[in-house]
Amino acid sequence: MGKWLEWAIELQSLAQAGLTYGKDIYDKERYERIRDISAEIVSNYTDIEIEKVKDLFCNEVGYQTPxxxxxxxxxxxxxxxxxxxxxxxxxxxxxxxxxxxxxxxxxxxxxxxxxxxxxxxxxxxxxxxxxxxxxxxxxxxxxxxxxxxxxxxxxxxxxxxxxxxxxxxxxxxxxxxxxxxxxxxxxxxxxxxxxxxxxxxxx
Known part of the structure; x- marks a missing residue:
């Protein structure tokens, strides 16, 4: 697994946890942006359209699980x-x-x-x-x-x-x-x- 994918997965997981447990509206906006960046990384390295990446990679709520x-x-x-x-x-x-x-x-x-x-x-x-x-x-x-x-x-x-x-x-x-x-x-x-x-x- 490339380091870029490890970073993207970790960013997505941190962002999803923040969106689940965070209370502050401004923090949630930041977590949304982090989640978007993780999807952009995957899209950039795989040539998969960003919307498909978001659908597969950023479509859950709650704590990140397999x-x-x-x-x-x-x-x-x-x-x-x-x-x-x-x-x-x-x-x-x-x-x-x-x-x-x-x-x-x-x-x-x-x-x-x-x-x-x-x-x-x-x-x-x-x-x-x-x-x-x-x-x-x-x-x-x-x-x-x-x-x-x-x-x-x-x-x-x-x-x-x-x-x-x-x-x-x-x-x-x-x-x-x-x-x-x-x-x-x-x-x-x-x-x-x-x-x-x-x-x-x-x-």
Whole structure:
């Protein structure tokens, strides 16, 4: 992670805390400006439009915390299920945890939306700090939860996010959407599937 991004993240976090807990109207104006500067830094170094940066990076209130993402690991005859995204790359079914559902509920919901399958969410494989595992680095924190699941029924349904799903062996993994899951993480899921006494990994 470049120093510029570390500085931008720290400025954003300090500004958000100030906006949450500060009382003085003039101090709040200063915190708003600091927050704007943090977004300008990210926009300048990434060529992402400033409004998009603000939407992703400066859209929360309260104390700064990571976003939560779930990824489902589903196996059949020793192969793992991956969904094909609109850009042609593959990923474990998953996505941001909605505010009104639990990690377990979100895992089940995302699998249904992206693959059409009904599953049970059985075991937490890992809880990872995205910044330690995936590229590109994001300007906001993400906590990734990998969940071992079992298929109960269902079939693929057309949707706006994915075009198909397939099962792949450990040594035939296709091109991955690495910002969401990489080969290291897929192999971790295989180890968890094969283990009789898997202990949750966490950063």
């Amino acid at each position: 976003k939560l993402d779930t990824r489902a690991a589903i196996f059949e005859e020793g192969k793992i299920l991956l969904v094909r995204e609109n850009n042609g790359k593959w990923s474990l079914p998953g996505g941001w945890v909605d505010v009104n559902v639990s990690v377990k509920e979100n895992t089940i919901k995302e699998v249904k939306e992206e693959s059409g399958l009904d599953v049970s969410a059985d075991k937490i494989i890992a809880v990872q700090d995205r910044a330690k595992h995936n590229l590109p680095v994001y300007a906001y924190g993400v906590c990734k939860v990998f969940v071992l699941c079992s298929v109960l029924g269902g079939q693929f349904v057309e949707n706006i996010e994915t075009t198909e799903f397939q099962y792949f062996g450990e040594f035939e993994i296709p091109e991955l959407a690495e910002e969401k899951n990489n080969l290291e993480q897929i192999k971790m899921c295989f180890r968890a599937y094969r283990s009789e006494n898997w202990e949750t990994e966490f950063d």
